[in-house]
Amino acid sequence: MNLINNLEFYLVFSSILFVLGLLAALTRRNAIGIFMGVELMLNAAGLNFVAFQSFRKNIGGGDWLHGHVFSLFIIILAAIEAAVALAIVLRIFAAKRNIDPYAATELRG
């Protein structure tokens, strides 16, 4: 058993992370909680990218570290998403004194 040189270890960890993030996003009645669940899911995806990149056999083609670059972009997009999403959350809170996503339903058709 050699954990850190074992692809399954990373994949199982990231699937656990993903599922917990999903659960948080589905069950929380707090917009920030949902947001943190989304962050966990994004992290799980990034971890998968890097894991597959590291264990990939280089079969032809240049070694551009595509997986790493994709994870980097995931991190960056998560950052922008955090800025915008939390700004919206705070705006909703300022209007409603409440950040339960079920409360903000005025725009529902």
Added chain:
Amino acid sequence: MLQEFGNALSFIVLAAILPPAALGIFKFFRPSYPHAGKLMTYECGEIPKGSAYVMFNNRFYLVAIVFLVFDVEVALLFPVMMLFRDAVISGEGATQVFLLSFSFLFVLLLGLIYEWKKGDIDWIRDAEDRRRGLAKDKKWGRTLAS
């Protein structure tokens, strides 16, 4: 590289366990005579009123957002800027690296200029104050408690 990260990790772990360890060991030597006055939140001798968890001004949040974006930018520029010297010396791709990184920087600088013009990075928002007819103290500016 794993060894180096191991070293770095052991620094982190040691720094993290230092406080609880020191506090835990000396727990047996130090006195502990708590009473209500000692355990009260300190508010310059007044009896504390209400919770401290009041809603904060959005300005802190604005600063945090602007920081977030620029932090991402700095982090992204590190691997690119690192190439620049070698590119110049080998004579290959220096123009490419320079143009890409500085167009990247320039786009974000536009963001900073926008914030500046809109007054979002001013702690005291002169424009808003003027619109609301609040006079600004000539010498010191209007100092909000913050």
Added chain:
Amino acid sequence: MKTGFDGVFGVNSPLFIFSALAAVIVILGFAAPLGGFCTFIERRLAAGFQERIGPNRVGPAGLFQMFSDILKLLLKEDTITKNADRVIFALAPSLVLVGSLGAFATIPFTNNVLGADLDIGIFWAMALGSVVSLGVLLGAWSSDNKWSLLGGMRGAAQIVSFEIPLGIAILSAITVTGTLSMHGIVKGQAWITSGGGFWNIIHNPFLFINFFVYFIASLAECNRVPFDLPEAESELVSGFNTEFSGFRYALYMLGEFCDIILFAGLGTAVFLGGWQLPFVNLAELHVPLAIAGMNVSPLVQTGLMGGVFLAKMASIIFVVMWLRWTLPRLRVDQLMAVCWKYLIPISFFNLLGSALWVWLFKGQSILQLVWAWTGVN
């Protein structure tokens, strides 16, 4: 064949852990007392600036003051207020220490005393340094005190804001060094005859200005005067650590002083040439000296390098302490203006200038150009 513990980590674990522990003990065993020692130095200096005497009773010239202080703080009652959030209250000082002490791994004291020779050394130090703001914010929040919360909010906003000019200033040095590894950065600053470009601070005029940007930003990162708004004692009692008493307060102070040492060390390594001296190359120094048949040359060499590094670091720390007793505190709006309206545009401009310099002169420094022009060698 790997068994047990070895197998789990996939590396030679006993050696791995032994080497890691050795690095930690050598450097932290040196750095943490240095942080404590700084408090004593600061008190003596403050007394000097104000024409007092300062602590001079414990040990020769008060040198052991630090140990008595630490003992006193350790033996003080540990008070956690009733409304405080105990878990986060206990966690927060650890976070601050992780941010400051953890980053000591990357400071290159000599060319062989270095905690972790990461390929991303300087970036790693910055990354860990950003954890400090979390410690400040959480510590402030957990104490349920209005002063603390105000100080913590200010502190977090200030620390994160000044990370940007700090990062850009370091980035402009990276354009010159072309590497993120701390050893690589220091090696590139050797004296000209040894093939380096000499210290980055006088590599070109842009880096000279950016060193001061770095210095100002690092003052703000450490919550030092004139940026000590988070713990402004005349307005916020003690800021984010109002409710922290006894040893917990000492931990915050240790974190602050370690932060000062950390940023002084990084500044020394990145801008002031680390252990490099003019005219000589300490890395190739050979001392023809043997004690009891043992070649002491490496020891002397390491000692000299460490001494040079520490001297540079100490002079930065001295300026930091000097400023504390010289300058008044800024207002919050001025603080933000300094960061966003002055430091960031200036450092941006210097980054551009520094990159252009590298491009125009093929990465050569002023001294190298002068050297080539005068035709020595």
Added chain:
Amino acid sequence: MGTLSALLVAFHPNILYAAVSLIFSLLSVAGMYAALGADFLAAAQLIIYVGAIVVVILFAVMMSEDIYRGRLFDNFKRFLWPAIFSVVILSGVVKLLLQTNWSGIKDNFDRLPTTKAMGLALVGPYAIVFQYVAIVLLLGLIGAVVVARPEFHHGDHEEDQA
């Protein structure tokens, strides 16, 4: 540690504790990156996620007073179906993972410095994406600031309170 803290993120009733445990799960992911040999990503995870995103999240949590409203079991039915769904997904994925024959992968690899390669990728094949990232960052910055900017002319409750 990562799993435990992720559990806390999902289940802790106090949203601030969930945020604090999010720090630890992010740190453990950074550790995984380091173990995978992605040294730059590990530091980027620290500097962007832990140093920036979590600070923003903490600000948002502290500003929204809603610390105890993430209550889990206020509506059991609302919790039950996602939970069952998640457990099914997790068991399915893990079963699939362990059954797969990973013959196309290496069982060992060198952990080489990645920073330079990533820089080359960012100015090489990903140059366009790199520029797009700048524009997305700019738009995100402006959008977030426009949304979050305090509006003084209506709703007086948010000014001068702090």
